[in-house]
Amino acid sequence: MQESVQTSLGSETLWEEERSTDGSKWRFLEHNGPVFAPSYEPLPDKVKFFYDGKHMKLSPPAEEVATFFAKMLDHEYSTKDIFRKNFFKDWRKEMTSEEKSKITDLNKCNFSQMNDYFKAQSEARKQMTKEEKRKIKEENERLLQEYGFCIMDNHKERIGNFRIEPPGLFRGRGDHPKMGMLKRRIRPEDIIINCSKDSKQPKPPPGKKWKEVRHDNKVTWLASWTxxxxxSIKYIMLNPSSRIKGEKDWQKYETARRLKKCVDRLRTQYRDDWKSKEMRIRQRAVALYFIDKLALRAGNEKEEGETADTVGCCSLRVEHIQLYPKMDEQEFVVEFDFLGKDSIRYYNKIPVEKRVFKNLQLFLENKQPEDDLFDRLNTSILNKHLQELMDGLTAKVFRTYNASITLQQQLKELTTSDDSIPAKILSYNRANRAVAILCNHQRAPPKTFEKSMQNLQTKIDEKQIQLSTARKQLKAAKADHKASHDDKSKKTVEVKRKAVQRIEEQLMKLQVQATDREENKQIALGTSKLNYLDPRISVAWCKKYAIPIEKIYNKTQREKFAWAIDMAEKDYVF
Structure with missing residues (x-):
């Protein structure tokens, strides 16, 4: 089956998947459907909203949407013009005609009491008693047992996310043009259920109906909605640790390993194609070079009405590149600057081979900034060519191959056997970061980054004082033993020496942690680790250097990669 892609929207994680293409089918599927977000509870009367300095009682629909913005007052999103503009436009759609006539300027809106209320609610949750926490845990466990599992072909399988995401404001990644828009509440009438004809079908909430009930055994989603x-269509899927997900993961990395066996031949071919007499072949060959060298996405055409100006390799325009015969003592430099997937800016300056540079000059001739760079190429043409080169080959397979091979090479170069475990983990994260940079997996520095770094530096300073004190105590103990030569003073020296050693290890661990955080503040390591890196490389590295696997993968990730943990030996080579 085609690979499933995890997408994050707000606080919830959903799953997207395309139709099966390998003919594999399930025979039986039974589940209880999704759990919907709770209904909106109006704010207490004491929590007031003010417009232009005057208290104004909002209708429930308008109040609910107002709370979404109030919860984000402390976030930088609420200061962005496009976020505020989109929110206000969608908020007004939920207002009564009277509210619309009065509320005409977002700058005159005062959400501070709402914001304070939600902060207090958050603090109250932190202060809950053990009994209150236990009740919540029991309810969550009840929901998990009722809705969190399905039966597929006589196997009880965990469902990835059975809760429907609550309504809220869309954030997006990067400078997304739709940030601030209202994500509407998903209702039973929006949901398509997929299950077996002979199964016990999920029941919608009382008085409600599903949009549709299907029995499509060529797909593995359990529920979907738009x-x-x-x-876009969102899906509820099986948990990453499920049998079928593990098989698909394994197939994905095996396809990338097949590419490894023939990649030299393909590279020789696209280099030869740079000299082709046909422009379309030259363009295809240069695009493939970029996909291989820079891990660029192929770039699907956007849906009609899509306002985000995002592009991939095949849809690059003239305005997205600049050519420099010489720059910073390097020849044939190409400067890329465009918005990629999720409106994340891709900016890179790289030296390329002379013939690639000459071809790009040719492609740019007599074109305007808004013209296509590869005007004889699209994703369909490229994908058809890739299939001809190797069965199952796509731009994403190149991405997976280059990511995995980069990790393997970097781990070999960076890891030293004599290093401590924290130092080896730092080497691993540096290797992972090299992949994240290759794949352009950026993130904004966490809001609490500076504060957490200050707290960490305080711990380092305190530990250095402890170490200085411990060393003085060791020196004094050695002097005492030199004078007395008795067993008691000898034992004291040994105790003080061990104390110094322990504090040195603790200090080094804190210093490594500080270095790691600083280096990774704008790089997202998780995406590549979960989606592009053959987990057997990481597992083998852990086994080779006696690193506990939980230092690399958390519990959920270990469940997802259980197949790799069982399979990989310390001498595994991608």
């Missing part, structure tokens, strides 16, 4: 922001 979200209102970008019109």
């Amino acid at each position: 979200e209102n922001i970008q019109g």
Whole structure:
């Protein structure tokens, strides 16, 4: 089956998947459907909203949407013009005609009491008693047992996410043009259920109906709906640790390993194609070079009405590149600057081979900035060519191959056997970061980054004082033993020496942690680790250097990669 892609929207994680293409089918599927977000509870009367300095009682629909913005007052999103503009436009759609006539300027709105209320609610949750926490845990466990599992072909399988995401404001990644828009509440009438004809079908909430009930055994999703922001279809899928997900993961990395066996031949071929007499072949060959060298996505054409100006390799325009015969003592430099997937800016300056540079000059001739760089190429043409080169080959396979091979090479170069475990983990994260940079997995520095670094530096300073004191105590103990030569003073020296050693290890661990955080503040390591890196490389590295696997993968990740943990030996080579 085609690979499933995890996408994050707000606080919830959903799953997207395309139709099966390898003919594999399930025979039986039974589940209880999704759990919907709770209904909106109006704010207490004491929590007031003010417009232009005057208290104003909002209708429930308008109040609910107002709370979404109030919860984000402390976030930088609420200061962005496009976020505020989109929010206000969608908020007004939920207002009564009277509210619309009065509320005409977002700058005159005062959400501070709402914001304070939600902060207090958050603090109250932190202060809950053990008994209150236990009740919540029991309820969550009840929901998990009722809705969190399905039966597929006589196997009880965990469902990835059975809770429907609550309504809220769309954030997006990067400078997304739709940030601030209202993500509407998903209702039973929006949901398509997929299950067996002979199964016990999920029951919708009382008085409600599903949009549709299907029995499509060529797909592995359990429920689907169309979200209102970008019109994309969202799915509820099996948990990553499920048998079928593990098989698909394994197939994905095996396909990338097949590419490894023939990649030299393909590279020789696209280099030869740079000299082709046909422009379309030259363009295809240069695009493939970029996909291989820079891990660029192929770039699917956007849906009609999509306002985000995002592109991939095949849809690059003239305005997205600049050519420099010489720059910073390097020849044939190409400067890329465009918005990629999720509106994340891709900016890179790289030296390329002379013939690639000459071809790019040719492609740019007599074109305007808004013209296509590869005007004889699209993703369909490229994908057809890739299939001809190797069965199952896509731009994403190149991405997976280059990511995995980069990790393997970097681990070999960076890891030293004599290093401590924290130092080896730092080497691993540096290797992972090299992949994240290759794949352009950026993130904004966490809001609490500076504060957490200050706290960490305080711990380092305190530990250095402890170490200085411990060393003085060891020196004094050695002097005492030199004078007395008795067993008691000898034992004291040994105790003080061990104390110094322990504090030195603790200090080094804190210093490594500080270095790691600083280096990774704008790089997202998780995406590549979960989606592009053959986990057997990481597992083998852990086994080779006696690193506990939980230092690399958390519990959920260990469940997802259970197949790799069982399979990989310390001498595994991608």
